[in-house]
Amino acid sequence: MTYPNLPPLPGSPREIPGPEQAMLKLSYGVHVIGSRSGDGELNAMLADWVMQVSFTPRLVAVAIENDARTLRFIRQTMVFSVNLLHEKDGMEIARAVVMPSEARKIRGRSEDMASQVIDKLAGIAYGVHDNGCPVLDRSLGWFTCDAQAFHTAGDHTIVIGAVTDGDVLRPGEMLIERELGWEYAG
Numbered sequence: 001m002t003y004p005n006l007p008p009l010p011g012s013p014r015e016i017p018g019p020e021q022a023m024l025k026l027s028y029g030v031h032v033i034g035s036r037s038g039d040g041e042l043n044a045m046l047a048d049w050v051m052q053v054s055f056t057p058r059l060v061a062v063a064i065e066n067d068a069r070t071l072r073f074i075r076q077t078m079v080f081s082v083n084l085l086h087e088k089d090g091m092e093i094a095r096a097v098v099m100p101s102e103a104r105k106i107r108g109r110s111e112d113m114a115s116q117v118i119d120k121l122a123g124i125a126y127g128v129h130d131n132g133c134p135v136l137d138r139s140l141g142w143f144t145c146d147a148q149a150f151h152t153a154g155d156h157t158i159v160i161g162a163v164t165d166g167d168v169l170r171p172g173e174m175l176i177e178r179e180l181g182w183e184y185a186g
């Protein structure tokens with residue numbers, strides 16, 4: 001039996017509000033969004049919030065943090081790629097790309113460090129698609145998109161992408177967030 005009205009004991013785990021708990025139960029696949037700046041710089045970003053939203057035409061929606069480098073790059077070139085991480089070894093790629101490329105996004109960095117830009121693609125095998133965006137060699141599959149619309153949604157921007165190309169590279173299934181053990185929800 002539980003006593004929901006009792007206050008939590010000091011030092012006991014933080015009580016997670018109901019709406020957050022429910023949203024943490026949502027299930028996501030794990031993706032890497034590839035992008036390119038107007039100057040030709042490439043970037044890769046770990047993303048859960050990707051879904052198909054139309055058959056005809058084939059459209060996807062990706063929710064991207066308003067201050068992400070990826071969003072800036074997509075606004076500049078209007079293209080991106082979505083790489084589906086593989087259940088077997090996608091974890092290694094996820095670890096390589098999880099940090100923000102711009103150190104200023106990491107709390108507690110000194111001013112000197114804050115101006116640093118990390119090349120998240122440095123240790124990852126990839127090719128560059130005709131649209132200029134990186135496509136990862138070890139993904140389960142990938143597709144490329146033309147950005148069609150941007151909708152502000154709180155601290156994220158929903159980018160609607162029209163799918164222009166894509167392929168499956170390996171047998172198997174996608175890595176899902178629950179298996180990754182990291183959370184991006186709530």
Ligand SMILES: Cc1cc2nc3c(=O)[nH]c(=O)nc-3n(C[C@H](O)[C@H](O)[C@H](O)COP(=O)(O)O)c2cc1C
Pocket residue numbers: 043044045046047048049050063064065067068069070071097098099100101102105156177182183184
């Ligand atoms: C499991 C996981 C899933 C994530 N999903 C998203 C997402 O869907 N959208 C988003 O904007 N950021 C997401 N992030 C955070 C971005 O990967 C992170 O902010 C990244 O540093 C932004 O990269 P950029 O500034 O180089 O573009 C996620 C992080 C983790 C750990």
